[in-house]
Amino acid sequence: MGTLNEDYLLVAAIDFGTEYSGYAFSTRDDYSRDPLKVAANTWGAGNLMSLKTSTCVLFDKNKKFHSFGFEAEDYYSGYALDDEHHDYYFFRRFKMKLFDRMQLKRKFMLEDEMGKKMSAMDVFSACIKYLKDHLMKRCQRNLPNTIDSHIRWVLTVPAIWNDTSKQFMREAANKAGIIDEQLMIALEPEAASIYCQHLPMTRLGITGGGFVPFAPGSKYLVFDAGGGTVDITVHEIQSSGSLKELYKANGRNWGGTYIDIAFRNLLADIVGNDVMDDFQATQMMDYIDLFREFEVKKRNFKNDMTERINFKVPIALNDDFKQKRGKNIKDHIKTKPQYDQKVNWIGDKLRMESGVAKGLYEGACDSVARHLKSLFSEGQVKDVQTILMVGGFSESPILQDIIRKAMPDKNIIKPADPGLAVLTGAVIYGHNPSVIHAGRYTYGVKAKVYPEAKKIADYDKDVLCADIFDIFGHLML
Structure with missing residues (x-):
């Protein structure tokens, strides 16, 4: 590994997530004036606008990169609609494979949505290269003379990954054209923690006096809930202002995708897993639209909501069900006592009682609450009084409420935009690596x-x- 380049003009961070990915950057001059002045890209897909795009990638029949993100979803959906998708390779939510595999091999293969295999290294490096190239084009619009050597890159990874998985990501970045002399690896909870240290108290939701969460000597638990994983670690602020890890990172795959899986399981329980599998395989455009609709809706789920939730469900799902079962979902759902009066299927609308919608969160949130209670009973963590909630899933009011109820004696801090905490913090870290206490x-x-x-x-x-x-x-x- 070479010496990190010091002659850089800007820092660019890539947050390669399980569900969503994005990038952010700032110039040296911007950082010196305001560390929080960080630029990010806005991605769109129908009604869904986000500072990150879907972590999906499409390759053609020759395994050549085709497209990434929402664009890859749309292309693949269109090909599926014309029954021309069979030779393409479409991958989604594959980052977790690096967490799932205890014995990671550099040449291991990933299976796409149809079960076809490609080299994991080729898939990961192609995604990183797309984000790298996309960022370069944007930078060059504002700074036409920008070249690769002007950039210091930061790639974020979950803290609960082992060293082998982290090294795999470094090699994938190298293959994407980012050399070691320009590359830093940042742990997601540490990056988020750095970001929050730079925020004014009001943007951390702290309005009262006397409580200063990031004073030298203070300790706090970082709860980083992303799409795939929940990373939990404990940090202490050193006298120099740098971070020191006090408790080894831990966590599980309790992120936001857990809720999507619970929603899919609910649908499968109603129509049958075979129907859902066929619907996903043959009606990919409708399948993606269904979960984009769910993504928009679930961002507003709250523990105190009482109204029924309406979801637009593609007619094709009912058509597939009727072809297999000989009846409509509307009539079939009445035969399932667990959904009686709680879930209704009317035309292209699924109407769900608020209790059923909130129940989709039970598995992930209850596991998180139990894990936190267990952690706070351990000696190294017992005296920690503050929980810092960051990551996209931390935006969920239901998750926030459950953690507050499970930890009533703790100070819960959530920045105004927890989903961008990792990206922004990674950019700040790239400008000032000394902010992290040596490992x-x-x-x-x-x-x-x-x-x-x-x-x-x-x-x-x-x-x-x-x-x-x-x-x-x-x-x-």
Whole structure:
């Protein structure tokens, strides 16, 4: 790994998310005047406008990159509508594969929506390259002389990933054209924490006097809830203002996609999983539109809502159901006691009682609440009084309410725009890497003799030797 470039003009951060991805940047001059002056791109898909785009990527039959984000969804949907999608490779929500695989191999394969396989490295690097190139084009509109060497790049990763997964992302970035001398890896909770330190108290939702969450010596738990994972770690502010990790990052796959999966499971429970599978495979445009509609609706779900929720459901789903079952969903749903008077299907509308809608959050939110209670019973975390909620899923009023009820004695801080905390913080970190206290180092000695029994061949058929490093201890520098 080379020395980080010091002769840069701007910092660009890429947040490669499970559900949504985006980028942000700022020049050196902007940072010196206002660290929070960060530019991001606005992406659109129908009624859905966002500072991030969908983490979906499309390749043609030759495995050549075609499109990314909302654009990839729309293209693939159109091809599916014309029954011309079979030779294309369409990937969505694949980032979690790096979390799921305990023994990650550089050459492992990803399965697309139709079960066809491509190299994971090719898929990840193509996505990073798209975001990199998109950002470069935007920068060059305002700063025509901008070239690659002028940029310091920051790529964010979940803190709960192991070192192998983080290294995989670094290599994917290298393949996308970002060399090590221009690349920094930022842990998502740390980036979010940096962002919040720069916000005025009012934008953190703090209006009373006396409580200063980021004073030197203060400790707080960072609750970073993204699309795929919930990252939880504990930070302490050093006298220099830098961050130090006090408690090793932990968490699970309890992010916002958990709610989407619960919604899909609800539909599958009504119409049958076979119908949902066929609907997804043959009516991809309608399937994507259905979940875009759900995304817009769920952002306004609250614990105190009482009105029924209306969802527009494509007619094609009822047509598919009728063809398989010989009746309409409207009539069929009346035969399922668990949905009696709670869920109605009228034409192209699904009407759902608020209790059913809120119930979609139970699995993820209850797991999070139990996990937090367990953490706060441990010695290293017991005296921590503040929870900092960041990440896109932290925008959910239902999640916020459940955490407040589960942790009534804690100070809950949520910035006004938690979904952008990681991106903005990553840009600030790129300008000032010293804001993160140096990491953990392991020290010991390695064996001079490599026993045959401990030699292994890795995925590239290189011969390695396991278990030859005797650990004396760890240093936090």
